[in-house]
Amino acid sequence: MIEIQNMSFGYNSKKLLYKNLSLSLETGSIYGLLGRNGAGKSTLLKNMIGLLFPLEGTIEVNGFSPKKRLPSFLETIYFIPEEVYVPSLTIKKYINLFSPFYPNFNAAQMCNHLQELDVKTADKLNTLSFGQQKKFIIAFGLACNTKVLLLDEPTNGLDIPSKKRFRKLIASEMNDDRMIFISTHQIRDLDNLIDRVVIVDDGQLLLDASVAAIGEKLLFTDVDEIQDKDKILYAEESLHGISIVTENTINADTKVNLEHLFNAVTENPERIKQLFKLINKVK
Amino acid sequence: MNNTFNIHRFGLVFKKTVLERPMQLFGLTVLSLAVVFFVYVLGKQLSGFDVAQNASFLLGLVGGGCFLASFVFGYFSTNAMGSSFLTLPASHFEKWLCGILLTGVWYVLIFLLFYRFVDTLFVGIYRRSLDSNGPFFKELYEQVQIFPFDGFVANKAAIMFVNFAGAMLVGSLYFNKVNFIKVALLISAFWLGAWLFNLMIAKAMIQDVNNAMPYFLVWIDINKDQGRIELPGKLLTVVGILIQYVVPAILWMVAYIRLREKEF
Numbered sequence: 001m002i003e004i005q006n007m008s009f010g011y012n013s014k015k016l017l018y019k020n021l022s023l024s025l026e027t028g029s030i031y032g033l034l035g036r037n038g039a040g041k042s043t044l045l046k047n048m049i050g051l052l053f054p055l056e057g058t059i060e061v062n063g064f065s066p067k068k069r070l071p072s073f074l075e076t077i078y079f080i081p082e083e084v085y086v087p088s089l090t091i092k093k094y095i096n097l098f099s100p101f102y103p104n105f106n107a108a109q110m111c112n113h114l115q116e117l118d119v120k121t122a123d124k125l126n127t128l129s130f131g132q133q134k135k136f137i138i139a140f141g142l143a144c145n146t147k148v149l150l151l152d153e154p155t156n157g158l159d160i161p162s163k164k165r166f167r168k169l170i171a172s173e174m175n176d177d178r179m180i181f182i183s184t185h186q187i188r189d190l191d192n193l194i195d196r197v198v199i200v201d202d203g204q205l206l207l208d209a210s211v212a213a214i215g216e217k218l219l220f221t222d223v224d225e226i227q228d229k230d231k232i233l234y235a236e237e238s239l240h241g242i243s244i245v246t247e248n249t250i251n252a253d254t255k256v257n258l259e260h261l262f263n264a265v266t267e268n269p270e271r272i273k274q275l276f277k278l279i280n281k282v283k
Numbered sequence: 284m285n286n287t288f289n290i291h292r293f294g295l296v297f298k299k300t301v302l303e304r305p306m307q308l309f310g311l312t313v314l315s316l317a318v319v320f321f322v323y324v325l326g327k328q329l330s331g332f333d334v335a336q337n338a339s340f341l342l343g344l345v346g347g348g349c350f351l352a353s354f355v356f357g358y359f360s361t362n363a364m365g366s367s368f369l370t371l372p373a374s375h376f377e378k379w380l381c382g383i384l385l386t387g388v389w390y391v392l393i394f395l396l397f398y399r400f401v402d403t404l405f406v407g408i409y410r411r412s413l414d415s416n417g418p419f420f421k422e423l424y425e426q427v428q429i430f431p432f433d434g435f436v437a438n439k440a441a442i443m444f445v446n447f448a449g450a451m452l453v454g455s456l457y458f459n460k461v462n463f464i465k466v467a468l469l470i471s472a473f474w475l476g477a478w479l480f481n482l483m484i485a486k487a488m489i490q491d492v493n494n495a496m497p498y499f500l501v502w503i504d505i506n507k508d509q510g511r512i513e514l515p516g517k518l519l520t521v522v523g524i525l526i527q528y529v530v531p532a533i534l535w536m537v538a539y540i541r542l543r544e545k546e547f
Contacts, residue, residue, distance in 0.1 A: 049370055052546050069543075070286040074372035085363035087303045097299045101292075101372040 001027055002048060002148065002179070007057035009040075009047060017043055018203045020057070025198075027147065028176040029210075032194035033183040034262050039201050041183040042082065045150045048181070049079040062147050075102055078146040082153040084137040086125035091136070094125060104145035113139035116169050117162065131157045138166065142173050151182045155189040167193045187258040197258070199265045206269045209276050211256050217275055218264070219248040220257045233271065234264035247275065287374050293381075296373040300355075300381045311354055312390060315347030316397050323401055332409070336402060336430040343394050345443045351390045352451035353466065355382035356542070359459035365547040379539040386448055387535075395432065402430050442527050449534025456541040498522060 002025040010016035017040040025031060035041045046052040047059055050066030050073070059066055064073035089097065091114070099105040114120070117135040121128060125136060134157050141149055155163050170180060170193060184190060197214060199207040209217075218233070222240040226232060234245040243257070245264040265272045301308060319339045326335030358368035368378070406427055413423050431437065447470060454466030477497040485495040493502040493509055499519060501512045513519060 046366075046547075049366075051366060051369055069369065069375065071289075071292065071372045071374050072284045072286055074370055077370075079366060079370050081363050081366045083361065083363040085361065085367045088306065089303070093302070097295075097302055098371075100295050 001025065001060075001062065002181075003058075003060040004047075005058045005060075007047065007054045007059060009043060009052065009054045013055060016055070016203060018054075018200075021200075021203075021205055022057075023198070023205060023208060025179060025181065025196075027179045029196045030170065030174055030180045030194045031182065031196045031198055032187075032190045032258070033181060033198045033200065034187060034258070035183075035185065035200045036266070037185060040203065041185070041200065042152050044200065045079065045152050045181070045183055048148075049077060049150060050074075051079075076146050077148040077150065078102070078141040078144045079150045080134075080137055080141050080152065080154060082156055084134050086128070086133045086136065088124050088126045090122065090124055091119075094136075095140070098140070099144070102144040102146065106143050106145060109145070110139060110143035113142055113169060117165050131159060131162060134158065135162060135166075138169075142169065145178075147178060149178070149180045151180070153184050153186070154182060155184065155186055163189055187262055191258060197261065199262060201266050201269065204269065206265050207272055207276060213276070214256050214261060215248075215253065216251075217248055218256070218261065219246045219250070219252055220244075220254045220260055221246075221252075233268050234260055236260065236263070287376050288380075289374075289377075292373055293377045296371070296377045297381050297384070299371070300378075300385070307354065308351075308385070311351055312347075312393060315343060315350060315390075316394070319343035319347070319394070319398060320401055323405065327405060332406070332427045335405075337436045339401075340398060340430060340436060341440045341443070343398060344391070344440045345447055347394060348386060348390055348444045348448045349451045349467075350463065352382075352386045352448040353455050353463040355385050356452060356455040356538070357462060359456075359545075359547060362547075365459070369545065369547055375539065375543045379542050382452060382538070383535065386452065387445075391444075398430070399432075445531035446526065446534065449531045449538070452538040453534055453541060456538060456545055459547075498526075 002023070004021055004023040007018055007021045008016055009018045009021075021044075033041050033044065043052060047054055048061055048066060050069045053067045062073065062076045064070060064076075066073065066077075086094070095107065095110065099107070099110075114136070117139055119128075119132055119135050119139060121132070125133060128136070134154070138151070138154060141151075155166060158166060167189070170182075174180060182190060182194065194211065196210050197207060198205070207214075220243070222238065222243050224241045226235060226242060226244065231246045232244055233247070236243045243260060245257075245260050248254075319342065322342050323335045323339040326338045359365040371378075406429055409427050410424055413420055417423070450470055451463065451466050454469070455462040458465045474497060478495070481497055481501075482492070482495040485492045485501045489501060489503060489512070491504040493504050495501045499514050499522060503510050503512065514522060
């Protein structure tokens with residue numbers, strides 16, 4: 001579990017990236033952290049793992065303060081950065097050197113993951129392509145069976161079949177004792193994978209809601225013509241007419257389009273905040 | 284779980300540190316030793332044993348030691364490598380201790396063994412080349428001695444090593460890229476600044492100053508001769524202790540504190 005209370009962070013104390021951010025993330029969910037380039041997604045992840053320290057406020061992950069980077073904390077969390085590092089070692093040697101640090105590491109699982117992701121080599125890992133290296137680290141991170149898994153732009157560098165395999169693997173490895181937190185700006189890669197959405201923009205938390213709650217509250221549909229512009233949260237021309245996002249006042253069940261959701265949220269932050277605060281109160 | 288030190292976990296970190304970048308670690312060590320050998324041979328040919336022994340010892344211990352010190356925490360040149368190092372489930376103390384052991388123990392031992400081997404070899408070759416029946420055999424034989432590890436040069440080299448290697452360890456945790464060059468420039472600037480400052484103070488207080496060493500010595504011109512003024516005995520001892528023990532201890536400890544506080 002991750003609990004962020006009134007966190008402020010900035011690379012420059014005069015220009016804060018986050019101001020008074022509060023967020024509570026529970027186990028048993030796959031979170032998608034969405035935001036524009038430079039919105040601070042990687043920064044938030046780095047604060048969670050303890051690579052960066054908040055200027056104000058507190059962060060608690062699995063009951064630990066990440067800032068201290070205690071071994072007992074670090075063995076409960078695994079962070080896969082956007083650019084991965086693999087030393088000049090074979091798969092076997094890498095596993096021999098790094099896996100003993102993670103008490104729940106499962107070698108059989110690791111083999112399965114490597115097969116699933118189609119990573120096979122007897123050569124040294126640093127000779128592999130970037131995509132292959134990334135898939136190896138994803139397989140390793142999953143096999144460590146840590147309570148929290150943080151992934152920063154995990155699909156960058158993966159080809160289309162690998163993205164599909166990645167989604168399948170993440171979904172199959174999810175359980176109630178685990179939390180997977182994926183940061184990305186490639187929203188479509190998370191389709192049908194995440195069950196909670198967190199959107200940050202301009203240092204603010206704009207949305208933290210389950211996909212089910214979003215479906216209850218927002219309507220994603222296509223129309224031929226826009227009739228009441230005031231009700232529209234987002235509109236985009238498409239092959240089928242105009243794709244729109246509006247408040248779901250008719251209790252219709254539509255599929256959440258993450259890309260449209262993101263645009264609707266970032267274009268109407270206050271309306272969305274108000275809408276989802278209401279939901280929270282009702283719940 | 285002990286979050287500061289666990290012998291099993293430390294063993295794992297040490298093994299990982301050595302085997303993760305073996306080519307760089309062993310390559311740097313071999314390169315340093317090769318330079319020591321080259322300088323020894325070149326110095327002996329050009330200027331004799333004294334220069335060869337002193338120059339190669341100084342370069343090997345201080346130069347090679349600093350090179351390795353700048354490498355052991357050199358994980359921060361890329362985002363991925365730095366993240367991997369800092370998020371490895373081991374304590375800061377264990378990670379720091381690995382760096383200290385590799386720089387201060389592992390390299391020093393290998394260097395001293397190698398140096399003694401090379402020195403003994405060349406001194407032996409020299410002595411065997413002498414004519415034992417020659418009139419100056421004894422003088423020539425005793426003229427070249429095995430380099431003493433407890434002599435003046437070795438002592439000064441050790442002081443330089445603990446200070447500069449400490450600075451390199453700290454610098455590698457402050458500068459993410461080309462830390463060796465940056466710290467070397469900083470040390471040079473500090474040394475130059477200290478020398479100029481000392482010279483300026485000495486000139487303001489004493490007439491006919493010829494030169495002033497960074498902290499302990501002033502040379503003055505007396506007619507055509509030169510004389511030296513040293514720090515008073517007790518003060519020299521205090522400054523000596525500071526430079527030999529206190530400053531290096533602070534630097535090596537600052538490396539640990541910096542590692543704990545490192546954000547990346």
